[in-house]
Amino acid sequence: MQWKTLALALLAKHVSGQGSVPIPPMLRFECSQLVVERLDPLVNPGLVPSPHLHQIVGGNSFNASMEHPTHDLPSASTCTSCTFSEDFSNYWTAVLYFRARNGTFKRVPQFVSDGLKGTGGITVYYIPSTTNKTAVTAFKPGFRMLVGDAASTSKGPDRKVCHRCMPKSGDASNINCGSPDTQELPKAFCEGGIRTVITFPTCWDGKNLDSPDHTSHVAYATGSKANDVGPTGSCPASHPVIIPQVMYEVMWDTRPFNDKNLWPADGSQPFVWSTGDPHGYSQHGDYVFGWKDDSLQRAMDARCTGDVCNVLKSQTAEQAMNCTLPRVVDEDIDSCKSHPSNSGEVLRARLG
Numbered sequence: 001m002q003w004k005t006l007a008l009a010l011l012a013k014h015v016s017g018q019g020s021v022p023i024p025p026m027l028r029f030e031c032s033q034l035v036v037e038r039l040d041p042l043v044n045p046g047l048v049p050s051p052h053l054h055q056i057v058g059g060n061s062f063n064a065s066m067e068h069p070t071h072d073l074p075s076a077s078t079c080t081s082c083t084f085s086e087d088f089s090n091y092w093t094a095v096l097y098f099r100a101r102n103g104t105f106k107r108v109p110q111f112v113s114d115g116l117k118g119t120g121g122i123t124v125y126y127i128p129s130t131t132n133k134t135a136v137t138a139f140k141p142g143f144r145m146l147v148g149d150a151a152s153t154s155k156g157p158d159r160k161v162c163h164r165c166m167p168k169s170g171d172a173s174n175i176n177c178g179s180p181d182t183q184e185l186p187k188a189f190c191e192g193g194i195r196t197v198i199t200f201p202t203c204w205d206g207k208n209l210d211s212p213d214h215t216s217h218v219a220y221a222t223g224s225k226a227n228d229v230g231p232t233g234s235c236p237a238s239h240p241v242i243i244p245q246v247m248y249e250v251m252w253d254t255r256p257f258n259d260k261n262l263w264p265a266d267g268s269q270p271f272v273w274s275t276g277d278p279h280g281y282s283q284h285g286d287y288v289f290g291w292k293d294d295s296l297q298r299a300m301d302a303r304c305t306g307d308v309c310n311v312l313k314s315q316t317a318e319q320a321m322n323c324t325l326p327r328v329v330d331e332d333i334d335s336c337k338s339h340p341s342n343s344g345e346v347l348r349a350r351l352g
């Protein structure tokens with residue numbers, strides 16, 4: 001299985017020189033596309049349409065409002081697009097577009113990471129502490145958080161949101177946004193597409209399920225291990241509770257656009273986030289916790305690895321792919337030609 005190679009390689013990178021190399025425990029599983037939709041119940045609750053398009057996975061109770069903290073994802077959902085059938089959480093990010101020379105936009109298709117099955121969507125990781133077996137506290141019902149800034153036009157915090165220009169096949173190396181990953185979108189053809197990784201904080205204030213900016217109730221760890229995979233750094237006194245490290249991996253199939261005749265004549269790169277950002281700084285990840293009962297805590301305590309976990313209920317890839325939602329906002333999400341509020345028009349307005 002490919003993820004083992006990947007996990008081994010990344011651990012080897014972090015503990016090289018320490019002898020044996022165990023596979024670090026980490027849930028790593030596929031969540032197929034639930035819907036690609038212009039809604040954002042975290043940042044713009046109730047706003048239809050939201051300012052930009054997202055690709056969303058997880059439980060099918062996702063909707064424009066999802067009132068906090070009363071919207072109960074496990075009871076309001078009837079299915080999930082994720083492998084583990086007790087996970088009704090919602091996960092979403094921005095969407096990538098290709099800007100053609102004539103100024104039109106095409107949505108970049110998504111594909112599924114190595115070793116997993118499904119349709120588009122997001123590979124989700126939950127990583128317990130690699131050093132302290134009892135340390136992580138799973139999220140509480142109503143918990144939400146956000147990484148990245150959709151309005152960002154310059155570099156953000158290091159190693160939180162990044163892109164990798166993927167080689168033709170595989171890539172058994174680090175997933176912690178270290179080199180060769182960049183905050184900018186890659187500037188050349190990527191033979192294996194573009195991977196974006198979004199890494200959430202691992203320290204919680206222990207009290208607030210959310211905060212006005214959706215980030216200040218959580219904090220990144222500090223210290224020499226802060227950039228290692230998993231909740232391995234030290235938590236600040238203000239945010240003492242160690243939470244699982246949530247990480248998203250999203251694969252964009254830019255291969256159909258690897259053609260000199262399609263790229264801008266000046267050689268600049270043609271990809272643009274649905275936020276209107278042609279640099280790459282505005283990619284972001286939203287998280288609304290929705291695991292049923294104590295299922296996530298059980299999986300963390302059992303230190304399950306990959307997408308097989310005997311303390312969790314699973315479903316087949318076909319069942320997960322079957323869980324989809326119709327779009328609420330009626331627009332052509334694949335190209336910019338049909339609707340005045342669609343992505344192409346918004347992008348065009350921002351890019352001038």
Ligand SMILES: *[C@@H]1O[C@H](CO)[C@@H](O)[C@H](O)[C@H]1NC(C)=O
Nearest residue numbers: 061062063064065066071076
């Ligand atoms: C969103 O879901 C909640 C809970 O299921 C429901 O009460 C509400 O009506 C839904 N809102 C929309 C806009 O569909």
Ligand SMILES: *[C@@H]1O[C@H](CO)[C@@H](O)[C@H](O)[C@H]1NC(C)=O
Nearest residue numbers: 100101102103104105106262
């Ligand atoms: C613009 O260019 C794209 C890519 O070359 C092409 O698919 C599309 O048909 C063109 N649209 C118009 C209106 O010329």
Ligand SMILES: *[C@@H]1O[C@H](CO)[C@@H](O)[C@H](O)[C@H]1NC(C)=O
Nearest residue numbers: 131132133134135136241242
């Ligand atoms: C592991 O984490 C638990 C819970 O946070 C803590 O009480 C304990 O002291 C930690 N053990 C070590 C060796 O750090």
Ligand SMILES: *[C@@H]1O[C@H](CO)[C@@H](O)[C@H](O)[C@H]1NC(C)=O
Nearest residue numbers: 316317318319320321322323
């Ligand atoms: C997919 O959904 C359809 C309609 O609800 C249902 O009839 C079918 O059995 C489902 N297939 C799987 C594999 O769950």
